[in-house]
Amino acid sequence: MAGELVGDSVIVPDMTEGSQLYNKGYYGYPRPGGGLELELLEALYLVECAKLQVCLDGKTLDHAALYRRAARSVNGLQARYLVYRDLKQRGYIVKLDQGDFHFRVYQRGSAPHNSQAKHWVLAISEREVFNIASLLEKSETSQRTRKDLLLGVVDEEGDITYYTVEGAEPHGLASEVPTKAEGALIDSSVLVLGEDADRLYENGYYGKRIGPMLQLSLLETAYLMERGALEVRSLRSGQRMGEKGFLSSARRAQPDFDMRMRAYKDLRSRGMVVKTGFKYGTHFRVYEGDPAKHHSRYLVHVVPDDYSTVWAEISRAVRLAHGVKKEILFASSGQELSYIKLTRVRP
């Protein structure tokens, strides 16, 4: 089939060829006067598949030449083209969107003439900036318009990973009995020695048993001190530490201590048991009950609501979480705490 490059579109003037393309793959839009108008992305794909020949001023543009032209007019062409191409190769009907998203994708078996699209799709390069506020907003828009949000994230070698994005309200079943214990600050952790160790662990799964001792994290210590359930003394001097003094040393050791603390409290208030996620590269691993009886279900990473990083960091975090069979939640710590869940999927 033959098309003509006109501005940023490719026009297929022949009515029969045009309707064939439209009817087979829902490419482009039929023109009021007859024929079909294709977007550059669609034309590129059809050229790659040898289903279309594009001419300009009587000369044929090959894929490389058309790609060069498209790169000048389509922002983030590479990610968009790769995701578009991949979804087409998987047999989906993909329409370009001019609004908040890049594509609309239809459920297999349905098409633009008989149903609504199932997914909004964003094509993202791993070099792009991840901004949690904007992702939350897109996730809400998707929910409001009753479509699933699908992200196609393209890494620097062109491999694509797909994620669904959805809001999450995690909760667990852990309850606790108020208790009273004494701990000793040694280096940068708090050790509970003797009988208090067992009580504290059994009444809320605080700390980590290390031989005959219980080791509390800085967050656990601050949380228990605030509730009046723990008294801390310096191991070396034997002196009692005030809550204020402890907090300021915790903040020195962990500059984002307060942000973590907010999420720690919120998760605890949801009945979950919260432990460090350090070995998985996130802030928390979270249990729905007794850690001895459950595997941790979630990894939770807390970020400020104006947080930005490269997408590469996010996909690494999701990859790591899935590698250990856990779900990953990103908690946005703004005026309220919102959780979103990214799940790797195979579309």
Next chain:
Amino acid sequence: MAGELVGDSVIVPDMTEGSQLYNKGYYGYPRPGGGLELELLEALYLVECAKLQVCLDGKTLDHAALYRRAARSVNGLQARYLVYRDLKQRGYIVKLDQGDFHFRVYQRGSAPHNSQAKHWVLAISEREVFNIASLLEKSETSQRTRKDLLLGVVDEEGDITYYTVEGAEPHGLASEVPTKAEGALIDSSVLVLGEDADRLYENGYYGKRIGPMLQLSLLETAYLMERGALEVRSLRSGQRMGEKGFLSSARRAQPDFDMRMRAYKDLRSRGMVVKTGFKYGTHFRVYEGDPAKHHSRYLVHVVPDDYSTVWAEISRAVRLAHGVKKEILFASSGQELSYIKLTRVRP
């Protein structure tokens, strides 16, 4: 058995009890006048196992009290105690070392009276600083003294991971044929379009095929430009880029570009095919030959020779590498490049 705390040691005065402890587990050192002198770490362990009672001024010190005392005199007590305790529980004979290392460990079945120790052991807390120069030095000392170097790294919850450390000289079998190609710079990668793409890939496994195109990384581009095998044009303007101009834009995009480049060249000169290790959180993944026929054997992370980070970062990197069944090498980029390999082991 009864011991008496004297300074930083525990003395078991009874000759029979002393030799029993020494003969059974090679604890402590027999005193010239009779009896046994234990180090605090050994005494702590024996108290935890209820094999020893320690007194001071006629009063018994329980484990918690003895631990509090030990924390005042032993640097990094927690990591040392946990590693010592763990190795003992695994049935090893462990002697404290006063030199460059923390412990000497004997092969199962051998003992101080009939053989040399098999391992030097360092007990390290994940909060401690990892310094590649000092680790290289320790690794060389171990080699010179014909012992294996074993690290016991204690995470913030008291879990211990063991690593062996050894020098490495990786090499591969990839050869290449000089070629000549043209690439186009788009965003921050270089695309090779048309026939050059196949040639470049086949003659050295450069780039990553993406549909009909080949995408080169910044390192690959600079390496090929330096060898006169690649010419780069700006995709938008069509203008040819000089090597200098390309290098300075690469350095802007990747501040540690030159350090990576040194390692890239060294690995290439060793016959290896080098690709980005980004998705594994390291600089490179490295193949011994055609990436289509081999899995990458190594992940390589390059650090300046004066590089320091917390141990936690290192153990995360090793964990990730083992999770994908690869070996991890840290390359120290000083006057020469040295590689060390950390391998997770179960002692």
